[in-house]
Amino acid sequence: MKRVITYGTYDLLHWGHIRLLKRAKQLGDYLIVGLSTDEFNAIKGKRAYHNYEERKMMLEAIRYVDLVIPENDWGQKPEDIAMYHADIFVMGDDWRGKFDELGQLCQVVYLPRTEGISTTKIKEDLEKLT
Numbered sequence: 001m002k003r004v005i006t007y008g009t010y011d012l013l014h015w016g017h018i019r020l021l022k023r024a025k026q027l028g029d030y031l032i033v034g035l036s037t038d039e040f041n042a043i044k045g046k047r048a049y050h051n052y053e054e055r056k057m058m059l060e061a062i063r064y065v066d067l068v069i070p071e072n073d074w075g076q077k078p079e080d081i082a083m084y085h086a087d088i089f090v091m092g093d094d095w096r097g098k099f100d101e102l103g104q105l106c107q108v109v110y111l112p113r114t115e116g117i118s119t120t121k122i123k124e125d126l127e128k129l130t
């Protein structure tokens with residue numbers, strides 16, 4: 001049983017998110033997503049359109065996702081990796097290099113981001129419509 005963990009805000013869920021989750025799941029058998037709480041998003045300087053409960057419900061509906069846990073701060077990853085016995089930590093490669101220290105605890109994998117889609121792009125494109 002190989003367990004994979006990843007983190008994110010997952011606001012305005014889009015196909016780039018889904019492709020990340022699909023490839024993360026393919027690396028193991030069980031995928032845990034640390035979902036940024038609204039409070040942590042404020043720390044990240046993000047204001048999500050959907051609140052935590054809505055974003056959690058949407059992630060739990062995805063076939064690749066086995067468990068959603070709250071991400072409250074930057075520093076919880078080592079505890080999560082231990083608590084959930086994660087074998088692989090995965091992020092999109094916009095984070096390449098940022099979490100290499102977790103390599104002491106588990107395998108660290110950065111997957112290529114999906115080009116042409118992002119929550120910001122969705123918001124900007126919608127702005128143009130108004």
Ligand code: C2G
Nearest residue numbers: 007008009010011016017020091092113114117118
């Ligand atoms: N992603 C992707 N392709 C996109 C957009 C996002 O592969 N076009 C990936 C990101 O690289 C990330 C995940 O989808 O791995 C979630 O993206 P965000 O919700 O933007 O997450 P972020 O704000 O980067 O939060 O502690 C880590 C942070 O919580 C990461």
